[in-house]
Amino acid sequence: MAKSTTPRAAKNARTNRKAGRRSPLASVALIVIGLVATGGAYAMFTSSATANTATANSTLTSDGAKLFAANCATCHGMNLQGTKDGPTLIGVGAASVDFQVGTGRMPLAASGPQAEQKPVQFTANQIKALYTYVASFAPGPGIPDKQYLGGNGDAAKGAVLFRTNCAMCHNVAGAGGALTEGKYAPSLAGVSAKHVIEAMETGPQNMPVFNDNNLTPADKANIVTYLKYLDKNPSPGGLDLGNLGPVSEGLFLWIFGLGTIVGITIWLTAKAN
């Protein structure tokens, strides 16, 4: 029974659907749906943009409080006061939270020499809720202004500042480098301008703070411009081998250069058979 009727029922349904799609009212319905959707979305966006910022912030703050209680409070305490497992977050500012959570360093996966970068656990809105919540406790460095993120500063000035302030740890080409006891300065290739500036302002983990009195926002924009220049321009010297200087280049030469010489020497001195 079931076997014989099911295909026919399906066929009927299919013809009904086809008839519905061909109905003269279909295009009208489609237009109506489209208009309603567009208008609704427009209304939603404009209303959120023009809504009272206080109420928006309060919803963000309450969302952030829930997210914080669920994901961060174990180590940082319910009132951000910190515990023996994590530092206090009072006064760290929105920039710190955005950097740590936005690069996936927080929530911490495991305790180690330093927090590892990993896939980001939250959406952009959740991150915004979190940093709004944390920043509501005490003032601290805020999210950097968009005008400094475009990479339209002076790359040459940025390079000078980078060499003085950043290159000793992050390598002159931004390739990163080792620190003490398993800690390291990460590579800066492909790191977003916002996260670079937030790191300078807040000094995540063992990185020193480079506040706006040390490197002005314009200086920071120049450094970002230099980093973007490095990202966009390949090394003129060919294979950069990780930009690690004599370590990787020496290893390459030891293995491949000497290997080639040894191989050629063996071939040169071997008797023809």
Place this chain on the structure above:
Amino acid sequence: MAQHGDGVTAPEGDAVHGSAVTTALAVSHQTVESPGTAVVPTDPVINPGFPPHNPRMTDLYPEKAARAARQVAILFYISIIGSIFAVAAYVAFPIVPGDPGSIRINNALLGIGITLGLLGIGLGAVHWAKQLMREDESVELRHGTRGTDATREKAVEVFTLGNNESGIGRRSLIRNSLIGALVLTPVPAVALFRDLAPAANPVPLLQHTMWKKGTRLTRDPDGTAVKATDVTLGSAFHIIPEGLNDREDALEQKAKAAVLLMRLRPEDLHVSEARKGWNYEGIVAYSKICTHVGCPVALYEQQTHHLLCPCHQSQFDITHEAKVIFGPARRPLPQLPITIDSEGYLVAQSDFHEPVGPDFWEREL
């Protein structure tokens, strides 16, 4: 082969006769042709002779020889193609000013072309020699370096003639004045090169830097002064003395006077009695020049307060007055005593109390 074999068997076990009996080879090579040899060895290194000669495949089979010849020619053709490719690539992918990527592709293709051009010739020549050229072993004996008696007499004659014609042996006034002139010609060079040494005694230069009482601490590289309030907790500032950029010897001075400025919690600092008042509210300034071999030490970890030298991994603990906690450095980094002036800018109290940087002979300590 057979005659070498005979030569080998003769001296074996004949040590009783000492120098009197040697092989034909040893006699001809060592007693006759080397008159300067005082000792005739009784157990000379025995000439092992040639290994058995094995003909190559190319000697036995003409088609193999023809194949090897083709391979050599192909290698030479590869060289030709490589050289032409290098020129073509150089023209087709020029270096565009301002575009580093164009340098990269230009260099890479040019390098590949020239490599093929050279390697093709080299590999072809070696392959040719190994597979096709005559390959039976042979010996070429060395000849003495002494000229024939006729040549030697002729040389003596030329010198004697020169002496007679110029009279250099006879006219001692000319000869001696010429010797004097020749000896003195290099003297100006001594005077010139002597000036390449540092004009002043380098020891005081090593013992003092530009810092003195009241010199403001300014940012590297732009030389703007730093206020104590600018240095927030966890900050690290790279510092040069005020006025450094205006000096003609700015780089020489910077190499000694560069300073790293850090702010820690005052309770984290372990200050010895002699250095009380050298920091300002937890703001400390240390020489950036490593006491090991003078690399710039600036890898500051703001949580552990360790300062790492990237060259040889010396580590300094800022909380304990830059004490060495790891690595080859022997002395702590010198501390610059700082305070603030009436406008709130950070200033040095004095120069460093000890020479900065690595050891030198005249350093007392």
